[in-house]
Amino acid sequence: MVQPTRRRQNTFPSIGAIAVIAIFVCFIVREAFEGGWIDLTNIDPLMTTSQLSSSPDNVKYDPTSREVSFYEVGLETATDKVAAPGRLPGCLKNDASCTRPSCVRKECRPWGHFYHTMYQQKFGKWTLPGTKPFQFLEIGFFQGSGYDAYNKFFSNVKGAELHSMEISCIEPGPREEGKWPWGNFASKNSGYESLLKKNLLHCGDASNVTWLNEVYTTKLHRSDAPPLKLVVEDASHISSHMATSVFFWFPRIEPGGFMVIEDIQPIADANLFRTQFMPQIMSDLHFCGDPEFQDQACFPTLYPLLQSIHCEMHICVLERNEKSANYSLSLELSKPPPNALDLQKCYSFAKAKEISRKN
Ligand SMILES: *[C@@H]1O[C@H](CO)[C@@H](O)[C@H](O)[C@H]1NC(C)=O
Numbered sequence: 001m002v003q004p005t006r007r008r009q010n011t012f013p014s015i016g017a018i019a020v021i022a023i024f025v026c027f028i029v030r031e032a033f034e035g036g037w038i039d040l041t042n043i044d045p046l047m048t049t050s051q052l053s054s055s056p057d058n059v060k061y062d063p064t065s066r067e068v069s070f071y072e073v074g075l076e077t078a079t080d081k082v083a084a085p086g087r088l089p090g091c092l093k094n095d096a097s098c099t100r101p102s103c104v105r106k107e108c109r110p111w112g113h114f115y116h117t118m119y120q121q122k123f124g125k126w127t128l129p130g131t132k133p134f135q136f137l138e139i140g141f142f143q144g145s146g147y148d149a150y151n152k153f154f155s156n157v158k159g160a161e162l163h164s165m166e167i168s169c170i171e172p173g174p175r176e177e178g179k180w181p182w183g184n185f186a187s188k189n190s191g192y193e194s195l196l197k198k199n200l201l202h203c204g205d206a207s208n209v210t211w212l213n214e215v216y217t218t219k220l221h222r223s224d225a226p227p228l229k230l231v232v233e234d235a236s237h238i239s240s241h242m243a244t245s246v247f248f249w250f251p252r253i254e255p256g257g258f259m260v261i262e263d264i265q266p267i268a269d270a271n272l273f274r275t276q277f278m279p280q281i282m283s284d285l286h287f288c289g290d291p292e293f294q295d296q297a298c299f300p301t302l303y304p305l306l307q308s309i310h311c312e313m314h315i316c317v318l319e320r321n322e323k324s325a326n327y328s329l330s331l332e333l334s335k336p337p338p339n340a341l342d343l344q345k346c347y348s349f350a351k352a353k354e355i356s357r358k359n
């Protein structure tokens, strides 16, 4: 946003001088980033722009790391996953320019997210040369800037196979007829045609489990495919769709893999996922099934496979344990159970007080 200024022209140096200085500063900053002088991986999200350019000492910097920086590839591909640190300072100066003005929590105000810290921490190791090939699936390609970021992030992994799903590239037409009326967002990506040809971009409704199963069994779970290790849910952010993704994909991820769920923020669409699904899976993580303690798991198809849950603001990562993937899970059991978005329907929550009194 351009701010109106009341200062008189003659108090400014000439426009030409400003332009020359600006170009020089841009060049230096660009060199610093591309030359690897500054590693923004561990950037303090609240750091202001002036701190960034004037005191690089404040940026935690590990010159020995050979990991690809998710923050840098995210900036290069302009994904919203890492857009918030750069936008926060301007948004704090001018609240009206924020996407969510006046949020009590400042980090919620700017457009974009701070997901680089999570991606670096969990998957930085997977970017090193010599990493065994794996299969990756993103749900929600949209215009592909996230996909492009993952592609660069994992570019050193020979044989890595990166898939994505998108609804907007289905046949155009009315939604009632199962078609898409709002334009093909995916076709804006320069790799669109090639991804389709390579069977890496799958056009369809990722909340339709029958279709998911078709794609999984014919395009992903092939005998010559590397193991499915990472699934990222970044699609409609409608709670029921988010739950569908977890219940279908988590049991199909190979041991030691991960499911990333993005955009668990307080918005109408995603709210039940945050307030109803997340507490249940957290409860299940600690489930024992002690016969002396009348408890029940909320999600019987998920908890036996769950190693850990790790969340930062608006992003959670579910880790798969060492148990093998369940390829034979029925389609019925691959759908969200009735309690998925209603925690009072889970015994542990409905009976929480009684359970603790008995024991
Ligand atoms: C779900 O996907 C299947 C397989 O692609 C398709 O035949 C079916 O029509 C879809 N159902 C809906 C409701 O779109």
Ligand SMILES: *[C@@H]1O[C@H](CO)[C@@H](O)[C@H](O)[C@H]1NC(C)=O
Binding pocket: 300, 301, 324, 325, 326, 327, 328, 329, 333
């Ligand atoms: C797959 O899931 C079903 C239903 O939860 C379960 O009965 C079966 O034992 C599981 N199989 C494996 C190999 O985990």
